[in-house]
Amino acid sequence: MRHGRYPLIVSFLLPPLVLYGIFVLSPYLQAFQISTTDWLGYSAQADPVGLANFRTLLHDGYVWNALKNNAILLALVPVLTIALGLFFATMLTMGGRKGRAGVSGVRGTSVYRLVYFFPQVLSVVIIALLWKEIYHPNSGLLNGALRALGLPAPTWLGDPRFAFWCVLAVMVWSNVGFYVVLFGAAMQAIPRDIYEAVLLDGASRAVMLRKITIPLLWDTVQVAWIYLAIAALDGFILVQLMTNGGPNFSSDVIGNRMYDTAFGSETKFGYASAIGVVMFFLTLSVAVLALRAARRDRIEHS
Amino acid sequence: MTTVEETTPAVAPPRSADRPLRRELGVANAFSHTFLLLWAAMTVLPLAWMFLSSLKSNSEILADPWGLPGELRLDNWARAWTKAHIGQYFLNSAVVVAGSLTLTMLLGAAAAYVFARYEFRGRQVVYYLFVGGMMFPVFLALVPLFFVVRNAGLFGTWTGLILVYAAYSLPFTVFFLTAFFRTLPTSVAEAALIDGCGHFRLFFRVMLPMARPGLISVAIFNFLSHWNQFLLPQVLMQGDESKWMLAQGLNALAVNQGYAGDYAQLFAGLTIAVLPVLVVYVTFQRQIQAGLTAGQLK
Numbered sequence: 001m002r003h004g005r006y007p008l009i010v011s012f013l014l015p016p017l018v019l020y021g022i023f024v025l026s027p028y029l030q031a032f033q034i035s036t037t038d039w040l041g042y043s044a045q046a047d048p049v050g051l052a053n054f055r056t057l058l059h060d061g062y063v064w065n066a067l068k069n070n071a072i073l074l075a076l077v078p079v080l081t082i083a084l085g086l087f088f089a090t091m092l093t094m095g096g097r098k099g100r101a102g103v104s105g106v107r108g109t110s111v112y113r114l115v116y117f118f119p120q121v122l123s124v125v126i127i128a129l130l131w132k133e134i135y136h137p138n139s140g141l142l143n144g145a146l147r148a149l150g151l152p153a154p155t156w157l158g159d160p161r162f163a164f165w166c167v168l169a170v171m172v173w174s175n176v177g178f179y180v181v182l183f184g185a186a187m188q189a190i191p192r193d194i195y196e197a198v199l200l201d202g203a204s205r206a207v208m209l210r211k212i213t214i215p216l217l218w219d220t221v222q223v224a225w226i227y228l229a230i231a232a233l234d235g236f237i238l239v240q241l242m243t244n245g246g247p248n249f250s251s252d253v254i255g256n257r258m259y260d261t262a263f264g265s266e267t268k269f270g271y272a273s274a275i276g277v278v279m280f281f282l283t284l285s286v287a288v289l290a291l292r293a294a295r296r297d298r299i300e301h302s
Numbered sequence: 303m304t305t306v307e308e309t310t311p312a313v314a315p316p317r318s319a320d321r322p323l324r325r326e327l328g329v330a331n332a333f334s335h336t337f338l339l340l341w342a343a344m345t346v347l348p349l350a351w352m353f354l355s356s357l358k359s360n361s362e363i364l365a366d367p368w369g370l371p372g373e374l375r376l377d378n379w380a381r382a383w384t385k386a387h388i389g390q391y392f393l394n395s396a397v398v399v400a401g402s403l404t405l406t407m408l409l410g411a412a413a414a415y416v417f418a419r420y421e422f423r424g425r426q427v428v429y430y431l432f433v434g435g436m437m438f439p440v441f442l443a444l445v446p447l448f449f450v451v452r453n454a455g456l457f458g459t460w461t462g463l464i465l466v467y468a469a470y471s472l473p474f475t476v477f478f479l480t481a482f483f484r485t486l487p488t489s490v491a492e493a494a495l496i497d498g499c500g501h502f503r504l505f506f507r508v509m510l511p512m513a514r515p516g517l518i519s520v521a522i523f524n525f526l527s528h529w530n531q532f533l534l535p536q537v538l539m540q541g542d543e544s545k546w547m548l549a550q551g552l553n554a555l556a557v558n559q560g561y562a563g564d565y566a567q568l569f570a571g572l573t574i575a576v577l578p579v580l581v582v583y584v585t586f587q588r589q590i591q592a593g594l595t596a597g598q599l600k
Contacts (some may be wrong), residue, residue, distance in 0.1 A: 008501040009420055012412035016472055017428070019409065023450065023469035024435050030446035057325055088341060089333040106334060114587055115342050118349070121583045121590065123530030125549040129354055129556045139565060141351050144367030176343065182595045234439065237532055241553065255441055262445050263537065269445050276442040283439050 034273040041267030053274035065276065066245075066252040069164060070233055073171070073253070074286065078228035080172045085179030088116065090209055092180065093187040094195065094223060113184065114278065116177035124174070128241035131170045132157065135242075160250035163243045170238060175231065179224055183282055186220040187213060222290070229286045254279055322412065334550050354495070356569035363565045375566070382555070382570035390544065391551030392574070398460050398547065399528045402467035406524050410475030411517065415505055417476065418483035419491070429480070435473035436580050444537055458541050466538060475520050478596070482516030483509065519593035523588065526594075529579070548575055 035053055039046035057063055092109045106112075119127060134141045156166050190213070190214035196212035197209055215219070236255030239245060245252035245260075254275065262272035355363055356378055357371040383389040417429050447466070448457075456462030486509065494508050495501075510517070535547040546554070552571055559568040583590055 003503060008505070009416050009422055012505075013428075016413040016476070019393045019465060019469045020432060020435065020472050022454075023447065023466050024438075024443065024472075025431075027437055027443035027446035027450055030450075031442045034446060037429065073387040083342075088338065093340055106338065112338055112342060113591070114584070115345050117587070117591055118345055118580075118583065120594065121526055121579055123532065123549055123579075125530070125532045125552055126575055129552060129568070130348055130572060132556070133565070133568070134348055134351070135357075139364045139367050141348065141367050149369065173344065176341070177421075178594065181591050185592075185595050210478060230439070234441070236441070258441055258444075273442075273445050276439075276445065279439055280442045284437075287437070291492075 006093065031273045031276055033231075034270055035277045036274075037270045039270040041262075041269040046270070051269070053271050054278075056272055057278065062249065062252065063254070063257055065249055066257045067252045069252060070235070070254050070282075072164075073168060073232040073235055074229055076168060077171050077175070077232040078225050081175045081179055081228055082224055084172070084176045085183050085224070086214070086217075086221075088112075088176070088180045088185060090213065093184050094205075094208075113181060113238050116180050118177065119174040119186065120178045122174075125241060127174050128238050131166075131173075132242050135166055157243050158247055160247045163247060164251040167235070167242055170242070171231070171235060172208045175228065182224065183217060183220060186217050190216050226287050226290045226296035229290055230283055232282050233286065254282075307509070315458050327454040352569055352576070353573050356566065356573040358566055358569075360564060360566050363569075378566040379574060381564075382567045382574060386551070386555045386558075386567055386571055387543075388548070388551055388555070388571045388574050391546050391548045394460070394545060395529060395548040397524065398467070400512075401460070401464040402471070402528050403521065403525055405464060405468040406471045406475055406528075407517065407521055410472055410520070411479055411510065412505075413472070414476045414479030415483050415509060417480045419509075429476075433477045435470075435474050436477060440470065440533060442531070448537055458539055458545065460545065462538055463535060463547070466534055467531060470534070471524050471527065475524060478520045479513070479516055482513055486512050518589060519596055522590050522593045526579075527589075 034046075036048055036050060037046040038049045038052070049238045091106055092112055133139070137143060137153065137155040139159065140156075142156065146153045154162060157163050194212060194216075195208065198212060203211070234255055236259065239251055239253050239256050240259065243251045245256045258272050258275040258279065261268050261275060329513040351367075354371060355367075357376070358369075358378075359372070359375060362369060362372060413432070417425065417432075423530065451457050451462050451466065454462070456465065459548050490508060491504060491511070494504050499508070531547065532553075535550050539546060539550065543554075552575060555568055555571045559565060
């Protein structure tokens with residue numbers, strides 16, 4: 001029966017490994033090496049400069065400005081998205097009044113889920129272009145409403161005071177639906193009798209959420225946190241298409257810095273790779289920190 | 303998903319405890335419905351606006367963003383489809399995604415099956431090397447990837463995009479399907495082998511059909527992520543406009559709209575791009591939601 005095992009293992013494993021090695025693994029390894037050179041891309045000339053790129057980085061005001069924006073995204077996007085996600089998921093899974101002690105969702109739960117999830121299946125490009133039009137100072141949906149109410153109509157994405165927050169809002173908007181469904185699925189895995197028991201004991205909904213649901217959901221919240229943190233460190237496509245980092249670098253993010261450095265007017269590939277390496281370690285440390293901060297005793301319930 | 307179990311408590315709660323609870327629920331209900339409706343409106347309104355604007359004239363769009371179209375101007379759509387080449391880009395994307403999806407599923411299922419079902423030296427190491435790719439930010443690979451693809455003579459070609467999409471989707475696909483193949487019963491495989499079925503036939507005739515639910519979930523996931531890809535084509539498909547992907551085409555349309563002021567054409571292009579996804583999503587919403595959340599719940 002062992003006959004014919006190895007031909008299968010080799011022929012099934014080799015093609016994917018080769019593809020993965022060429023297009024995924026080797027670029028990542030090369031990136032680390034390129035980051036220690038002064039390579040300008042199209043020229044063949046690439047001299048090793050050690051850590052000079054990283055030293056330049058330390059004094060690059062544009063990079064620090066972009067990092068500051070990423071830090072704000074990192075602080076706000078996960079908190080807002082998870083809070084909204086948990087709130088809506090709770091309403092949809094157990095906000096209903098059906099049955100005295102029973103736990104059920106509000107009416108129309110499936111319709112809400114269908115609608116909320118929709119931004120998730122749209123491409124980020126479409127979301128960015130659509131919201132750029134919504135924020136449009138003259139013909140936009142937002143200013144149309146503000147003018148109808150007799151309120152002032154700012155030039156949202158053209159104003160350094162607002163541009164960054166407009167992008168942040170779109171980031172939250174496009175993510176919430178996914179986490180409503182994710183948290184909803186996790187909540188439905190919690191046995192109903194737990195809720196029924198505490199309801200009979202006279203617990204209020206708020207206490208139930210704080211003492212039962214969130215602790216039991218902690219693993220999922222933790223995963224959500226990491227995914228959102230990684231998304232907050234990226235944010236590249238939204239920023240590039242909506243504001244291109246402007247006006248006056250007010251909405252710049254680190255991904256935009258790297259893209260401009262590599263594929264902008266000057267092709268400083270060595271320096272761009274150094275920015276990439278910094279992003280890699282930032283993403284990694286955020287993931288590790290989030291994992292450690294969120295660590296609690298795992299609760300089994302099945 | 304929305305099945306509501308009618309539960310009757312074994313012991314009825316005392317009536318005095320019943321009233322405040324009921325009132326609390328009533329208040330909570332009105333409160334929650336308001337917020338739920340508000341968010342639903344915030345999700346639907348931009349899309350409805352996009353759709354309506356795609357039927358308006360440019361002057362209508364500029365004069366009154368909240369107004370309804372005076373008549374249904376479907377020529378906006380025709381203009382976006384032909385003059386802005388959205389039709390062409392749409393087909394390009396379809397060709398590339400069909401290729402990359404097939405390749406991803408074929409290679410991913412094969413690798414996952416081996417990882418899940420066969421013991422060999424170094425299996426753990428190779429598996430983690432493979433699945434670890436999920437954690438890397440694509441950004442870091444961008445610059446060298448550009449040259450890897452160019453040196454392979456694949457820059458600006460659909461083949462290049464297909465191979466790269468597939469390569470970057472393999473980690474998640476293998477991770478998801480390995481877990482799935484492990485859940486399938488071993489007895490069926492053993493019986494088939496005893497009956498003289500070869501290892502290859504076992505895979506194609508027995509295991510693949512049994513793994514169908516998992517394959518569908520991960521295929522939907524990959525379809526959406528390939529279809530919505532922006533960064534990779536932006537970097538690897540510069541130049542020749544006739545080969546562009548849909549996302550690139552829409553972006554170019556948005557940039558041109560800035561000069562030409564043809565808002566209606568942009569909205570029509572966006573609507574054309576959204577409609578098929580919307581139809582597919584509404585049809586397969588359960589599978590899509592399950593497929594997209596399954597990876598995170600593990």
